[in-house]
Amino acid sequence: MSPANFVRAALVAAGIALGGAALAIDTERDFADPALQARYEGITRELRCLVCQNETIADSNASLAVDLRREVHQMIAEGKTDQEIKDFMLARYGDFVLYKPRVTGKTLVLWAAPALLLLFGVLAAVRFIRQRAREADIATDTDQAGPEAGQS
Amino acid sequence: MWKFVVPFAIFTALGAFLFVGLYRDPSYVPSPLIGRPAPEFALPSLQDPSYPVASKELLGKAWVLNVWGTWCGGCREEHGTLVAISQQKVVPIIGLNWKDDNAAAQEWLRQLGNPYSAVATDHEGRTAIDWGVYGAPETFLIGPDGKVLYKHIAPMTFDVWNKEFLPRIQAAQSAQGTQS
Numbered sequence: 267m268s269p270a271n272f273v274r275a276a277l278v279a280a281g282i283a284l285g286g287a288a289l290a291i292d293t294e295r296d297f298a299d300p301a302l303q304a305r306y307e308g309i310t311r312e313l314r315c316l317v318c319q320n321e322t323i324a325d326s327n328a329s330l331a332v333d334l335r336r337e338v339h340q341m342i343a344e345g346k347t348d349q350e351i352k353d354f355m356l357a358r359y360g361d362f363v364l365y366k367p368r369v370t371g372k373t374l375v376l377w378a379a380p381a382l383l384l385l386f387g388v389l390a391a392v393r394f395i396r397q398r399a400r401e402a403d404i405a406t407d408t409d410q411a412g413p414e415a416g417q418s
Numbered sequence: 419m420w421k422f423v424v425p426f427a428i429f430t431a432l433g434a435f436l437f438v439g440l441y442r443d444p445s446y447v448p449s450p451l452i453g454r455p456a457p458e459f460a461l462p463s464l465q466d467p468s469y470p471v472a473s474k475e476l477l478g479k480a481w482v483l484n485v486w487g488t489w490c491g492g493c494r495e496e497h498g499t500l501v502a503i504s505q506q507k508v509v510p511i512i513g514l515n516w517k518d519d520n521a522a523a524q525e526w527l528r529q530l531g532n533p534y535s536a537v538a539t540d541h542e543g544r545t546a547i548d549w550g551v552y553g554a555p556e557t558f559l560i561g562p563d564g565k566v567l568y569k570h571i572a573p574m575t576f577d578v579w580n581k582e583f584l585p586r587i588q589a590a591q592s593a594q595g596t597q598s
Contacts, residue, residue, distance in 0.1 A: 316552035319445055329517060330552055333543040358550040360450040 293332065294339045306342050309351055310335055312365050322365065449550050449569040456483075456560045457548035464515055464523055464537035471512065471538035476560070480567075480590050482511045482583070483558040484534070484574070485546060487518040488526045490554040496573035497530050503579055504533035509587055513537035516546050516554055559583050561590045 267275070297303040307324065313334065315326035323331040323338070334355075341351045355363045367373040451457070460472040484500060486493040504511050513534035515523050520539060527534075540546050549558065550569075559568040559582075567586050570578050 316447055330543070330547075333547060337544075337547060357450060358547060359552070360448060360550075362447050 294335050297342070302342055305348060306339060309338055309342075309348060312352075313338070313355055314363050314365055316359060316363065319362075446571065447550075447552060449566070451550055451558075451566040452569065454566060455564050456558070456566050457545070459538065459540075459545040459548070461514075461538035461540055461545060464513070464520060464527075464539050467520070467539070471536045473564075476510070476512070477562070477564050479562050480509045480587050481560050482509055483514055483549070483560065484511055485514045485516050485549070485551050485554050485556045485558075487516050487554050488522045489518065492573045493555045494530070496555055496575070497533070499574050499576060499579070500533040501531040502576075503574070504535075508584070510535035514545065514549075514551075515539045516551065517541065517543055559586055561586075562594050 294306075297306060310324035311322045313323045315321045315323045315328055315331040315334070317328035317330050318326045321331075323334045337354075338351055341354065346354075352364065356368075361367050361370075361373065367376060369377055456473060458473050460470045460474070463469045463471045486497075500511060511533050513536070515537050517540070523537070523539070527537075538545070549556075553571065555573055557570045557574050558566055561567045567590065568582055570582065
Protein backbone atom coordinates (compact mmCIF):
# COMPACT_ATOMS: atom_id res chain seq x y z
CA MET A 267 0.00 0.00 0.00
CA SER A 268 1.38 3.40 -0.93
CA PRO A 269 1.86 5.95 1.85
CA ALA A 270 -0.93 8.13 0.42
CA ASN A 271 -3.38 5.24 0.38
CA PHE A 272 -2.33 4.25 3.86
CA VAL A 273 -3.11 7.72 5.13
CA ARG A 274 -6.49 7.63 3.35
CA ALA A 275 -7.28 4.25 4.87
CA ALA A 276 -6.26 5.43 8.32
CA LEU A 277 -8.47 8.51 8.03
CA VAL A 278 -11.46 6.44 6.97
CA ALA A 279 -10.87 4.01 9.80
CA ALA A 280 -10.61 6.87 12.29
CA GLY A 281 -13.80 8.42 10.90
CA ILE A 282 -15.69 5.17 11.28
CA ALA A 283 -14.35 4.53 14.78
CA LEU A 284 -15.02 8.02 16.11
CA GLY A 285 -18.18 8.77 14.17
CA GLY A 286 -19.94 5.78 15.62
CA ALA A 287 -20.87 7.48 18.88
CA ALA A 288 -23.99 9.58 18.28
CA LEU A 289 -23.91 12.50 20.67
CA ALA A 290 -27.44 13.11 21.85
CA ILE A 291 -28.31 16.73 22.45
CA ASP A 292 -29.77 16.26 25.90
CA THR A 293 -30.19 19.32 28.06
CA GLU A 294 -31.46 17.40 31.06
CA ARG A 295 -29.10 17.29 34.03
CA ASP A 296 -27.62 13.89 34.69
CA PHE A 297 -28.88 12.08 37.71
CA ALA A 298 -26.41 11.92 40.60
CA ASP A 299 -27.33 8.27 41.08
CA PRO A 300 -25.83 6.27 38.18
CA ALA A 301 -28.61 3.67 38.43
CA LEU A 302 -31.23 6.37 37.83
CA GLN A 303 -29.17 7.82 34.99
CA ALA A 304 -28.95 4.37 33.42
CA ARG A 305 -32.74 3.98 33.68
CA TYR A 306 -33.25 7.43 32.17
CA GLU A 307 -30.99 6.62 29.24
CA GLY A 308 -32.64 3.23 28.81
CA ILE A 309 -36.18 4.56 28.75
CA THR A 310 -35.45 7.51 26.48
CA ARG A 311 -33.94 5.09 23.99
CA GLU A 312 -37.12 3.02 23.95
CA LEU A 313 -39.53 5.87 23.28
CA ARG A 314 -40.15 7.15 19.80
CA CYS A 315 -40.06 10.85 19.00
CA LEU A 316 -43.46 11.36 17.38
CA VAL A 317 -42.16 14.27 15.32
CA CYS A 318 -39.02 12.68 13.84
CA GLN A 319 -40.59 9.29 13.86
CA ASN A 320 -37.52 7.20 13.19
CA GLU A 321 -35.61 8.65 16.13
CA THR A 322 -35.83 7.97 19.84
CA ILE A 323 -36.50 10.87 22.18
CA ALA A 324 -32.92 10.42 23.34
CA ASP A 325 -31.62 11.29 19.86
CA SER A 326 -34.14 13.81 18.58
CA ASN A 327 -33.74 17.60 18.70
CA ALA A 328 -37.44 18.22 18.23
CA SER A 329 -39.09 20.48 20.76
CA LEU A 330 -41.51 17.68 21.67
CA ALA A 331 -38.56 15.33 22.34
CA VAL A 332 -37.07 17.90 24.72
CA ASP A 333 -40.41 18.10 26.55
CA LEU A 334 -40.79 14.33 26.71
CA ARG A 335 -37.24 13.88 28.04
CA ARG A 336 -38.08 16.40 30.73
CA GLU A 337 -41.21 14.43 31.61
CA VAL A 338 -39.26 11.16 31.84
CA HIS A 339 -36.57 12.86 33.94
CA GLN A 340 -39.22 14.22 36.30
CA MET A 341 -41.03 10.92 36.61
CA ILE A 342 -37.83 9.05 37.46
CA ALA A 343 -37.03 11.69 40.07
CA GLU A 344 -40.54 11.22 41.50
CA GLY A 345 -39.85 7.51 41.88
CA LYS A 346 -42.09 6.16 39.13
CA THR A 347 -41.25 2.71 37.77
CA ASP A 348 -40.22 2.05 34.17
CA GLN A 349 -43.60 0.47 33.49
CA GLU A 350 -45.46 3.48 34.92
CA ILE A 351 -43.49 5.81 32.66
CA LYS A 352 -44.21 3.65 29.61
CA ASP A 353 -47.89 3.47 30.56
CA PHE A 354 -47.92 7.27 30.81
CA MET A 355 -46.65 7.54 27.24
CA LEU A 356 -48.92 4.76 25.95
CA ALA A 357 -52.01 6.41 27.42
CA ARG A 358 -51.24 9.62 25.54
CA TYR A 359 -49.68 8.50 22.28
CA GLY A 360 -50.67 4.87 21.76
CA ASP A 361 -48.60 1.84 20.78
CA PHE A 362 -46.54 3.72 18.22
CA VAL A 363 -44.60 5.57 20.92
CA LEU A 364 -42.82 2.40 22.07
CA TYR A 365 -39.92 1.17 19.98
CA LYS A 366 -40.69 -2.32 21.23
CA PRO A 367 -44.44 -2.64 20.71
CA ARG A 368 -46.42 -4.49 23.35
CA VAL A 369 -47.46 -7.97 22.35
CA THR A 370 -51.21 -7.53 21.91
CA GLY A 371 -53.72 -8.90 19.44
CA LYS A 372 -52.97 -6.05 17.08
CA THR A 373 -49.19 -6.37 17.18
CA LEU A 374 -49.07 -10.17 17.12
CA VAL A 375 -48.75 -10.20 13.33
CA LEU A 376 -45.92 -7.67 13.56
CA TRP A 377 -43.99 -9.77 16.08
CA ALA A 378 -44.67 -13.12 14.39
CA ALA A 379 -44.08 -12.05 10.79
CA PRO A 380 -40.24 -12.30 10.71
CA ALA A 381 -40.26 -15.77 12.28
CA LEU A 382 -43.06 -16.93 9.99
CA LEU A 383 -41.33 -15.57 6.90
CA LEU A 384 -38.09 -17.25 7.94
CA LEU A 385 -39.91 -20.54 8.47
CA PHE A 386 -41.60 -20.22 5.10
CA GLY A 387 -38.29 -19.41 3.44
CA VAL A 388 -36.53 -22.35 5.08
CA LEU A 389 -39.31 -24.77 4.04
CA ALA A 390 -39.24 -23.48 0.48
CA ALA A 391 -35.44 -23.77 0.42
CA VAL A 392 -35.51 -27.34 1.79
CA ARG A 393 -38.10 -28.38 -0.82
CA PHE A 394 -36.05 -26.77 -3.56
CA ILE A 395 -32.79 -28.40 -2.45
CA ARG A 396 -34.46 -31.80 -2.09
CA GLN A 397 -35.93 -31.50 -5.56
CA ARG A 398 -32.57 -30.56 -7.03
CA ALA A 399 -30.96 -33.48 -5.19
CA ARG A 400 -33.61 -35.84 -6.58
CA GLU A 401 -33.04 -34.55 -10.09
CA ALA A 402 -29.29 -34.92 -9.60
CA ASP A 403 -29.79 -38.50 -8.34
CA ILE A 404 -31.90 -39.36 -11.38
CA ALA A 405 -29.27 -37.82 -13.65
CA THR A 406 -26.39 -39.79 -12.10
CA ASP A 407 -28.46 -43.03 -12.12
CA THR A 408 -29.07 -42.57 -15.84
CA ASP A 409 -25.33 -41.88 -16.35
CA GLN A 410 -24.38 -45.03 -14.50
CA ALA A 411 -27.02 -46.98 -16.34
CA GLY A 412 -25.77 -45.57 -19.69
CA PRO A 413 -22.70 -47.63 -20.53
CA GLU A 414 -24.36 -50.82 -19.20
CA ALA A 415 -27.84 -50.14 -20.59
CA GLY A 416 -27.08 -51.33 -24.00
CA GLN A 417 -25.85 -54.69 -22.68
CA SER A 418 -28.33 -57.47 -22.30
CA MET B 419 -49.54 -25.75 -11.63
CA TRP B 420 -49.06 -24.97 -7.92
CA LYS B 421 -45.64 -23.57 -8.69
CA PHE B 422 -47.49 -20.81 -10.49
CA VAL B 423 -50.52 -20.36 -8.25
CA VAL B 424 -48.79 -20.00 -4.86
CA PRO B 425 -46.32 -17.25 -5.81
CA PHE B 426 -49.01 -15.47 -7.78
CA ALA B 427 -51.40 -15.61 -4.83
CA ILE B 428 -48.72 -14.23 -2.51
CA PHE B 429 -47.92 -11.51 -5.04
CA THR B 430 -51.59 -10.53 -5.32
CA ALA B 431 -52.08 -10.46 -1.55
CA LEU B 432 -48.94 -8.37 -1.07
CA GLY B 433 -49.95 -6.10 -3.92
CA ALA B 434 -53.36 -5.53 -2.33
CA PHE B 435 -51.82 -4.58 1.02
CA LEU B 436 -49.34 -2.20 -0.63
CA PHE B 437 -52.05 -0.65 -2.78
CA VAL B 438 -54.16 0.13 0.28
CA GLY B 439 -51.03 1.44 1.95
CA LEU B 440 -50.56 4.02 -0.82
CA TYR B 441 -53.62 5.83 0.43
CA ARG B 442 -52.50 5.91 4.05
CA ASP B 443 -50.27 8.40 5.81
CA PRO B 444 -47.46 6.46 7.51
CA SER B 445 -46.71 9.30 9.88
CA TYR B 446 -50.29 9.51 11.16
CA VAL B 447 -50.53 8.55 14.83
CA PRO B 448 -54.08 7.61 15.92
CA SER B 449 -55.14 9.00 19.25
CA PRO B 450 -55.74 6.62 22.17
CA LEU B 451 -57.89 9.35 23.77
CA ILE B 452 -60.94 8.84 21.57
CA GLY B 453 -63.83 7.70 23.78
CA ARG B 454 -61.93 8.55 26.96
CA PRO B 455 -62.39 11.52 29.29
CA ALA B 456 -60.58 14.60 28.03
CA PRO B 457 -57.42 15.37 30.03
CA GLU B 458 -58.13 18.13 32.52
CA PHE B 459 -56.24 21.37 32.48
CA ALA B 460 -56.31 24.79 34.13
CA LEU B 461 -53.94 27.16 32.35
CA PRO B 462 -53.40 30.92 32.31
CA SER B 463 -55.49 32.65 29.70
CA LEU B 464 -53.70 34.48 26.90
CA GLN B 465 -55.44 37.85 27.32
CA ASP B 466 -55.06 37.90 31.10
CA PRO B 467 -52.61 35.37 32.56
CA SER B 468 -54.01 35.87 36.04
CA TYR B 469 -57.33 34.48 34.81
CA PRO B 470 -57.41 30.70 34.32
CA VAL B 471 -58.96 28.70 31.48
CA ALA B 472 -60.18 25.46 33.03
CA SER B 473 -61.49 22.46 31.12
CA LYS B 474 -63.81 21.57 34.02
CA GLU B 475 -65.92 24.62 33.30
CA LEU B 476 -66.72 23.27 29.83
CA LEU B 477 -68.53 20.15 31.02
CA GLY B 478 -72.13 19.93 29.95
CA LYS B 479 -71.72 21.13 26.39
CA ALA B 480 -69.74 20.08 23.36
CA TRP B 481 -66.61 22.09 22.59
CA VAL B 482 -63.59 22.15 20.33
CA LEU B 483 -59.95 22.42 21.37
CA ASN B 484 -57.59 23.81 18.74
CA VAL B 485 -53.85 23.48 19.33
CA TRP B 486 -51.92 26.27 17.62
CA GLY B 487 -48.85 28.50 17.70
CA THR B 488 -47.64 31.57 15.82
CA TRP B 489 -44.61 29.53 14.73
CA CYS B 490 -46.81 27.00 12.95
CA GLY B 491 -47.43 27.46 9.20
CA GLY B 492 -50.38 25.09 9.08
CA CYS B 493 -52.06 27.05 11.87
CA ARG B 494 -51.92 30.18 9.75
CA GLU B 495 -53.37 28.21 6.86
CA GLU B 496 -56.37 27.03 8.85
CA HIS B 497 -56.99 30.26 10.75
CA GLY B 498 -59.43 31.76 8.24
CA THR B 499 -61.45 28.53 8.29
CA LEU B 500 -61.54 28.57 12.09
CA VAL B 501 -62.72 32.18 12.14
CA ALA B 502 -65.53 31.32 9.70
CA ILE B 503 -66.49 28.25 11.74
CA SER B 504 -66.55 30.26 14.96
CA GLN B 505 -69.00 32.66 13.35
CA GLN B 506 -71.45 29.76 12.88
CA LYS B 507 -71.60 29.74 16.68
CA VAL B 508 -72.18 25.99 16.83
CA VAL B 509 -69.77 25.20 19.68
CA PRO B 510 -67.13 27.24 21.50
CA ILE B 511 -63.61 26.91 20.15
CA ILE B 512 -60.98 26.98 22.88
CA GLY B 513 -57.45 27.65 21.74
CA LEU B 514 -54.43 25.93 23.25
CA ASN B 515 -51.50 28.20 22.51
CA TRP B 516 -48.62 25.73 22.51
CA LYS B 517 -45.01 26.73 23.31
CA ASP B 518 -45.53 30.25 22.14
CA ASP B 519 -44.93 33.83 23.15
CA ASN B 520 -47.94 35.67 24.63
CA ALA B 521 -47.22 38.99 22.93
CA ALA B 522 -46.73 37.33 19.53
CA ALA B 523 -49.89 35.29 19.98
CA GLN B 524 -51.99 38.31 20.92
CA GLU B 525 -50.67 40.26 17.93
CA TRP B 526 -51.43 37.33 15.62
CA LEU B 527 -55.05 37.20 16.79
CA ARG B 528 -55.39 40.95 16.45
CA GLN B 529 -54.18 40.79 12.85
CA LEU B 530 -55.84 37.59 11.68
CA GLY B 531 -59.01 37.53 13.72
CA ASN B 532 -59.93 35.62 16.88
CA PRO B 533 -62.09 32.48 16.56
CA TYR B 534 -61.55 31.49 20.18
CA SER B 535 -63.92 31.91 23.10
CA ALA B 536 -60.82 31.58 25.28
CA VAL B 537 -57.15 30.81 24.74
CA ALA B 538 -55.18 28.74 27.24
CA THR B 539 -51.40 29.17 27.13
CA ASP B 540 -49.26 26.07 27.51
CA HIS B 541 -45.66 27.27 27.70
CA GLU B 542 -44.21 24.11 29.23
CA GLY B 543 -46.00 21.74 26.87
CA ARG B 544 -47.27 19.56 29.72
CA THR B 545 -50.94 19.87 28.78
CA ALA B 546 -50.17 19.25 25.11
CA ILE B 547 -48.42 16.03 26.10
CA ASP B 548 -51.46 15.01 28.18
CA TRP B 549 -53.58 15.42 25.04
CA GLY B 550 -51.12 13.42 22.93
CA VAL B 551 -50.31 16.39 20.73
CA TYR B 552 -47.34 15.78 18.46
CA GLY B 553 -47.61 18.50 15.85
CA ALA B 554 -49.70 21.62 15.45
CA PRO B 555 -52.32 22.22 14.28
CA GLU B 556 -54.47 19.59 15.94
CA THR B 557 -58.15 19.96 16.68
CA PHE B 558 -60.17 17.91 19.15
CA LEU B 559 -63.92 17.55 19.56
CA ILE B 560 -65.07 17.01 23.15
CA GLY B 561 -68.60 15.91 24.01
CA PRO B 562 -70.92 17.29 26.71
CA ASP B 563 -69.92 14.39 28.95
CA GLY B 564 -66.27 15.44 28.75
CA LYS B 565 -65.18 12.57 26.50
CA VAL B 566 -62.97 13.09 23.46
CA LEU B 567 -65.08 12.31 20.39
CA TYR B 568 -62.69 13.08 17.55
CA LYS B 569 -59.20 14.29 16.78
CA HIS B 570 -58.15 15.95 13.55
CA ILE B 571 -54.47 16.30 12.75
CA ALA B 572 -53.34 18.88 10.15
CA PRO B 573 -55.05 22.15 9.22
CA MET B 574 -58.81 22.28 9.68
CA THR B 575 -60.86 22.47 6.51
CA PHE B 576 -64.58 22.99 5.89
CA ASP B 577 -64.63 19.47 4.46
CA VAL B 578 -63.39 17.96 7.73
CA TRP B 579 -65.67 20.22 9.78
CA ASN B 580 -68.75 19.25 7.83
CA LYS B 581 -67.96 15.55 7.47
CA GLU B 582 -66.40 14.71 10.85
CA PHE B 583 -67.20 17.39 13.40
CA LEU B 584 -70.73 18.61 12.66
CA PRO B 585 -72.37 15.15 12.54
CA ARG B 586 -70.73 14.21 15.83
CA ILE B 587 -71.73 17.50 17.43
CA GLN B 588 -75.31 17.04 16.30
CA ALA B 589 -75.37 13.45 17.55
CA ALA B 590 -73.98 14.49 20.93
CA GLN B 591 -76.38 17.40 21.28
CA SER B 592 -79.45 15.35 20.34
CA ALA B 593 -78.37 12.58 22.74
CA GLN B 594 -78.14 15.27 25.36
CA GLY B 595 -81.54 16.63 24.37
CA THR B 596 -83.22 13.25 24.90
CA GLN B 597 -81.91 13.08 28.46
CA SER B 598 -83.82 15.24 30.89
